[in-house]
């Protein structure tokens with residue numbers, strides 16, 4: 001087996017593409033209901049620790065991600081929960097976290113995309129990065145988060161998510177004016193990462209993470225999003241209570 005990051009051939013370790021903590025957080029009783037594939041009519045399954053892949057990284061490369069994953073977890077789970085919401089006209093428009101470490105958060109998000117692109121698991125089979133796979137690999141190896149606009153990343157929260165809704169499902173490819181984004185679901189939050197060399201269309205850059213600025217997590221009404229229908233369908237699935 002060849003490590004996708006360093007090319008060494010040795011025993012590969014278990015890698016989480018999306019860190020375990022996001023699965024545990026989204027679920028209850030240490031299990032998370034996830035939709036494991038993009039196939040129609042596939043029932044969701046309960047998984048205790050989320051999706052991992054044993055065919056991507058050698059054990060020493062896996063360690064590179066630990067620090068970034070921890071910063072991502074601390075910010076997007078712990079600090080997000082403790083953050084104040086920003087209210088305008090009686091409505092929550094977002095959350096602000098005043099300090100974060102841009103290189104670590106950006107590399108956490110970029111490395112999730114890269115890991116998803118390297119994975120052959122069905123959960124990530126929509127992620128096909130083409131030439132960006134290797135460009136991201138180079139940034140990871142060089143510990144280089146890039147500028148704000150290079151593979152820009154935006155973190156959002158779902159507003160009005162009904163309790164008990166399943167919130168982990170496969171990454172989706174989205175498009176805004178023809179610019180490609182991958183959308184990752186992280187519990188109550190989701191992240192759009194622009195996998196495209198073109199600039200973000202004007203008016204769509206809200207909350208793009210930037211060095212020296214606070215982290216703004218814009219809030220989006222779940223009922224106005226295409227995800228709502230999918231979540232509802234999964235929540236009403238007859239297999240909900242079965243652990244498979």
Ligand SMILES: [Zn+2]
Pocket residue numbers: 003004005006007008057058059060061062
């Ligand atoms: Zn390696």
